[in-house]
Amino acid sequence: MTTFPGLANCHSHVFHRALRGRAQPGGERGGDTFWGWRDRMYALAAVLDPDLLHDLAVATYAEMRLAGIGVVGEFHYLHHGPDGTPYDDPNATGEALIAAAREVGLRICLLDTAYLEVTEHVHRRFADTDGEAWAGRVNDLAARHAGADDVVVGAAIHSVRAVPADQLATVAGALPDAPLHVHVSEQPAENEWCLATSGLTPVALLAEAGVWTPRTTAVHATHLTDADVILLGDATAYACFCPTTEAELADGVGPSVRLREAGARLTLGSDSNTVIDVFAEARAVEMHERLVTGRRGAWGAAKLTEAATRTGYASLGFTPDLAETDTVTLRDSVRLAGVDEPLWAATASDVEPPSDLPYDAAEVTAMLRRAVDALWERV
Template identity: 65%
Template sequence: MTAVPAFANCHSHAFHRALRGRVTGADSFWSWRDQMYALAGVLDPDLLFELARATYCEMNLAGIRSVGEFHYVHHQPNGRPYDEPNAMGEALIAAAREADIRITLLDTCYLAAGFGKAPEGVQRRFTDGTADAWATRVESLASKYAGEDDVVIGSAIHSVRAVPRDQLATVAAAMSDAPLHVHVSEQPAENAECIAATGMTPVALLAEAGVWTPRTTAVHATHLTTDDVVMLGTAHSYVCFCPTTEAELADGIGPSVALRDAGARLTLGSDSNTVIDMFAEARAVEMHERLSTGIRGAWTADQLWLAATTTGHESLGFVVPDTIEIADTIRTAGAEELLWAATAADVEGDPTDIADLLESAIDACWDRV
């Protein structure tokens, strides 16, 4: 066996795991989202626990020891809070603990269906009504888990579409020492709507609210202007690329090299969990750059290992945990070069019962849909 640092998965929506292989015919991100919303509408704390536990077990088997769970399905289907207001978040924390994986629960503020649009349909499950109400709920959860070694409560802005301009600063100010993550510029339509509504790009609008700091992670950051790149780099923010999801959803290829050179710090995530393999995510950053530019070698193995491990754990509020072991059947010139050759299947571990857990949870989801 070859010992390497354990991975950090910095952007996950655990319940999306049930979508794997079921909505590949959707013609765009927006039609895919309709299918995802249908799934979000049937979840309850027990079902979310079962699905997340199976998904986190799969992550553990793939060598992931920390996960950033971008969590926004907070309330009952009618929008009313559960008797325990953080019941859904608690289900995710319990699932991670059973799977023996550390979790940063990125409790997400989601207040609108778009610029000037009230939440509708399943989105009523996502909203607390105001940023102040969201902050009250999530700060209560954070106080409960303060000092725990395996749980960090962080915050998230779902997107500039989902949090009105006048409430962004409230989210940015809440829990000012915890990780703060935000979806940004994943789709050209998001940029166009933001510019039409505010005259600013999403990155600039978030900068106005004080979002970009060294504790902040911009997730996706795919369609950026030159000024956007400079803002993220100057703030020394993290930027989380999720290449397998960005490819599966036809999002595009983000400017990873420009962001790195500007001063931003790369991390990686599995996002929709279409693939749970951090080797694949790391390699894809370089491979997508090769496809985009026609030049090899923009990212070294050492740089990508750092993104997938140390930098990733730090962005979630954790230090690097123990190492994982890679099977000797992967023959390379050295440990660094494993990144170009290995897959999650080469991580030493016991897959017993994971298939049964996944089958049971996913079947239960689709029986309800």
């Protein structure tokens, strides 16, 4: 047996798990670009309710625990009913996700995401009326869970397209001591739109609003200028890379080494949950860098382990030492035979199931199948 610190999954959209293997190019549900994939994702978002979201989250979070993940950052924007009407409890969907994480013993940073621009019908269920309305709702949710040792309520800006520039500072300041995450520069089209409408890159626009601080995480950060890299580094912000999703959606390869050298701190996420395997995400950061540069060794095992564990915990508002409490045990498998550094060879399937998980792998498999099938039946 080999022990490893608990793994941090710093960026998850749990309902995207239902897209795994069902939104591929050339298929009925697919699309050959990010935007075609997004159409299928929106179709799922349109039919979810708190109960089905809870069921899918229980199964997906159980899969995360089987993969050795001790904490998840859930980037949550499915706030309201399909027509935008709030539920009787305006935080019903957020509470459904928190309850699901607790059911399987997973620590959660619920990143309640501001989404204020409605340009398509499905956006109505994402959107609060303005930044102040969003801030009031998220502060209520944070107050309910103040002092909990297994829940952190943080804030998120969905993107510069979803939150108007004059609302960014309101969102950034709503929970001043909590983690703040933001999708930024995932696709070139995002940068082009931002430059055309503001004359600034997304990173620079967010900097003007005071978004970048040591508590902020830039998610994806794929298409950055040199000036963007300096802004994130000077803020000692986190940069959350999600390599399996960024490859799945043809996003590109972000400048991980330049960000690190500038002072930013790497974390890792499963994002669309096409793969739930932090070992795979960590290795992919190095392997993608090799493909881009033609050189090996930009990221050693120690740096990647730190990103996958303690740095990830800190970015989600949990004490980094909790990674030691959430220790992962790796079985002596064929993949690890003769290996002296497990990070380079281990997969999620090498993780010994945690003793406190209330479901075994077969039960989790059945739960996932039921929840995914039930969701697609509604589409």
